[in-house]
Amino acid sequence: MTSKEKLTxxxxxxxxxxxxxxxxxxxxxxxxVTCVAALRDYYGLEKRPVKICEPYQMLGMMEDDLADALxxxxxxxxxxxxxxxxxxxxxxxxKAPWGQNLLVPRDFNVMQQGSDIYIFPEGxxxxxxxxxxxxxxxxxxxxVRQPPINEEHLDYRDNIEEFGPISETDxxxxxxxxxxxxxxxxxxxxxxGGMGFGDIALVPAPFLKHPKGIRDITEWYISxxxxxxxxxAIFEKQLEYAxxxxxxxxxxxxxxxxxxxxxxxxxxxxxxxxxxxxxFDELWLPFYKQINAWIHAxxxxxxxxxxxxxxxxxxxxxxxxxxxxxNPVQCSATGMDPKKLKERYGDRMVFWGGGANTQKTLPFxxxxxxxxxxxxxxxxxxxxxxxxxxxxxNVQAGVPVENIVAMINAVREFNRT
Numbered sequence: 018m019t020s021k022e023k024l025t026x027x028x029x030x031x032x033x034x035x036x037x038x039x040x041x042x043x044x045x046x047x048x049x050v051t052c053v054a055a056l057r058d059y060y061g062l063e064k065r066p067v068k069i070c071e072p073y074q075m076l077g078m079m080e081d082d083l084a085d086a087l088x089x090x091x092x093x094x095x096x097x098x099x100x101x102x103x104x105x106x107x108x109x110x111x112k113a114p115w116g117q118n119l120l121v122p123r124d125f126n127v128m129q130q131g132s133d134i135y136i137f138p139e140g141x142x143x144x145x146x147x148x149x150x151x152x153x154x155x156x157x158x159x160x161v162r163q164p165p166i167n168e169e170h171l172d173y174r175d176n177i178e179e180f181g182p183i184s185e186t187d188x189x190x191x192x193x194x195x196x197x198x199x200x201x202x203x204x205x206x207x208x209x210g211g212m213g214f215g216d217i218a219l220v221p222a223p224f225l226k227h228p229k230g231i232r233d234i235t236e237w238y239i240s241x242x243x244x245x246x247x248x249x250a251i252f253e254k255q256l257e258y259a260x261x262x263x264x265x266x267x268x269x270x271x272x273x274x275x276x277x278x279x280x281x282x283x284x285x286x287x288x289x290x291x292x293x294x295x296x297f298d299e300l301w302l303p304f305y306k307q308i309n310a311w312i313h314a315x316x317x318x319x320x321x322x323x324x325x326x327x328x329x330x331x332x333x334x335x336x337x338x339x340x341x342x343x344n345p346v347q348c349s350a351t352g353m354d355p356k357k358l359k360e361r362y363g364d365r366m367v368f369w370g371g372g373a374n375t376q377k378t379l380p381f382x383x384x385x386x387x388x389x390x391x392x393x394x395x396x397x398x399x400x401x402x403x404x405x406x407x408x409x410x411n412v413q414a415g416v417p418v419e420n421i422v423a424m425i426n427a428v429r430e431f432n433r434t
Contacts, residue, residue, distance in 0.1 A: 018033060024090050025204065039406070041089065043208060047077070048076065049155060050414075052077070052412050053067045067117075075156040092206070094208065101147060111127075124139065163233035191270055206277075209262070212255075215301070241292065264315070274318050309338060348409065355393075363401065364403070368403065373409065375409045385423070394406075406428050
């Protein structure tokens with residue numbers, strides 16, 4: 018089977034001839050730039066600076082030669098602009114504080130104060146920075162720029178400044194990117210943006226020069242309880258734009274895309290859910306249902322939901338909402354036992370991730386321990402399809418390259434048996 022055939026069979030809950038593997042197709046299934054560089058060296062690939070495809074988490078671009086070396090079965094389509102609001106491309110060199118020479122987009126403009134590095138929205142150094150990489154850190158934290166809240170004059174429209182009709186420039190970008198990805202014979206995974214209802218990475222709007230509305234993370238969570246009508250009004254307008262944009266996107270790219278990343282809103286902590294089931298049903302479920310319903314009625318795309326944590330109590334709700342895929346499958350969280358997840362939901366939900374614990378085993382274990390865990394996860398999740406191998410969220414800086422290779426080799430070993 019080609020990579021695309023393996024992926025589509027797994028997505029259809031049919032047994033492929035091997036577990037498909039994803040690294041780099043989304044902003045939650047990638048690798049830190051240090052890991053990408055280490056893997057390029059390990060496999061003897063051409064020595065060149067790694068390109069940053071997502072500066073917020075400092076993720077490295079999974080170029081074709083490395084994807085081939087790893088045996089990656091996916092190709093990712095990302096929005097034209099980064100999370101800091103500037104376009105990807107027009108590369109320039111930048112030396113990271115840990116000494117790595119990188120290629121960054123032209124408008125990746127930073128300022129150093131002491132040991133901290135600050136990055137600016139749209140690359141505009143004339144406004145306040147929107148991200149900070151602390152000394153000794155390996156990625157940026159969002160800087161909250163919450164304007165004073167006047168309860169009597171709150172306007173939900175301030176929180177939808179970043180949403181709107183898709184531009185012809187963005188449509189052309191997606192069309193060209195999908196055509197290029199389709200030539201790889203890998204499964205195509207796309208993130209078109211605009212459908213992340215309450216995604217906490219987006220709420221502070223690191224891409225806006227002067228964000229308005231409710232942009233503080235704590236204040237946002239409070240608002241889901243205390244200002245629920247305000248949040249619902251934001252979601253309603255966002256949904257309106259999404260349902261206007263989706264037909265335009267589909268008209269431009271058709272069914273060449275296999276998977277569409279919809280939303281990265283987290284509903285789980287390490288030990289429980291962020292909100293009650295009732296809150297989910299009232300505030301998120303109606304909007305997820307409508308997005309998924311349109312996609313399933315008009316396209317062949319499978320829909321991808323990212324949420325970390327102990328989300329087993331919400332699994333039936335995600336299925337009811339129409340999602341086809343759940344990621345990252347945080348098996349170490351409370352109630353997220355792999356065997357129980359596969360038994361209860363494996364015929365209705367594709368598990369994308371869960372392959373190795375990125376909090377413990379992958380960074381701190383030995384290669385044999387990584388191999389054992391990855392093989393066990395393949396054994397549990399792969400039966401009957403419905404599984405795409407990935408680590409549990411992005412592979413972070415500091416992970417020994419030997420452990421990453423042990424994880425990759427474990428998938429190959431499983432696929433040979």
